[in-house]
């Protein structure tokens with residue numbers, strides 16, 4: 001459990017810590033600073049000159065060791081960022097002033113005097129001013145973020161901001177992925193870099209863990225980013241695959257936009273981005289997608305438009321589950337199966353291993369022989385949600401042929417043990 005100690009430190013103390021590189025004015029949860037006006041800066045300097053008190057500065061203590069292995073405390077500024085920045089800039093004004101106000105030229109304004117122009121005695125007095133500082137020890141990262149956000153008029157951090165703020169070995173990877181141009185394509189809603197961190201995190205988790213499904217997005221992602229033992233080789237492979245899929249997705253989205261298959265609004269939907277990514281992940285190592293950008297874009301468009309059509313039970317179930325605040329894995333899966341099926345149908349992508357997976361032509365024939373009924377339970381099925389199943393399972397040497405194929409509904413397919421057959425998320429589990 002965390003605790004804090006209240007103490008006083010002089011401006012000189014804090015300036016020294018900062019000079020030693022021990023003060024981080026911009027921990028990840030800090031939002032971009034709203035620039036203080038000159039007026040506010042002058043007032044702060046004046047407050048100090050008059051030796052008037054100011055509010056407490058909150059520093060989160062990060063224990064580190066220096067190069068000689070000696071323990072040394074570092075500090076993340078949780079509250080007081082603007083005040084400290086102002087004080088430090090007053091002591092040594094930045095050399096190129098475009099972003100900073102007139103530290104040097106404002107002598108005559110408001111009776112303000114630059115630090116360098118103060119008498120020695122007044123410089124010393126300024127340095128001896130005592131700041132009230134609360135040092136935070138041993139709080140969990142999440143707690144520090146909450147402390148920060150409560151100080152910001154109780155505005156909680158958004159998911160992307162929270163992910164950005166986590167200390168995780170995966171951070172450089174996430175940063176690189178969050179900067180991927182895929183996220184810029186939509187123009188509209190996806191301008192926020194924080195949202196990109198969240199998406200990049202989900203994409204990365206999907207590949208690293210081979211687990212694109214989750215119930216509670218942030219909790220799962222946070223758990224993953226905190227707990228997974230960092231495996232550099234695996235992370236690099238996951239990163240490469242993420243990049244490849246994201247590049248492909250970006251091209252597909254561009255085609256979809258050029259051909260007006262999807263609106264800019266649709267393209268800006270985080271859900272669409274996630275699901276297309278997942279569908280590509282499921283398909284990419286089993287079917288040859290490259291060169292099929294246009295037909296894949298058509299498949300996405302067909303799926304995205306059909307989701308609102310009446311009688312799309314999977315989508316209705318998904319929305320109902322979403323309304324309760326929980327996204328049940330089964331409903332998410334069912335919708336994804338639809339999208340994957342659509343992409344397979346529209347793109348007619350050939351399987352990379354025709355021994356193992358049915359070709360698009362075989363799938364059409366299997367469905368045409370089904371009379372729109374599940375071969376096991378008789379439920380009505382459709383082209384967009386059926387599963388082409390091996391009657392004699394592949395692992396029992398059943399051939400991948402139309403006579404050994406049958407069309408199943410999702411439920412029966414799951415009962416039979418195929419998690420996503422023939423499009424297994426985890427290869428070789430049937």
Ligand SMILES: [Zn+2]
Nearest residue numbers: 374377409412
């Ligand atoms: Zn069935």
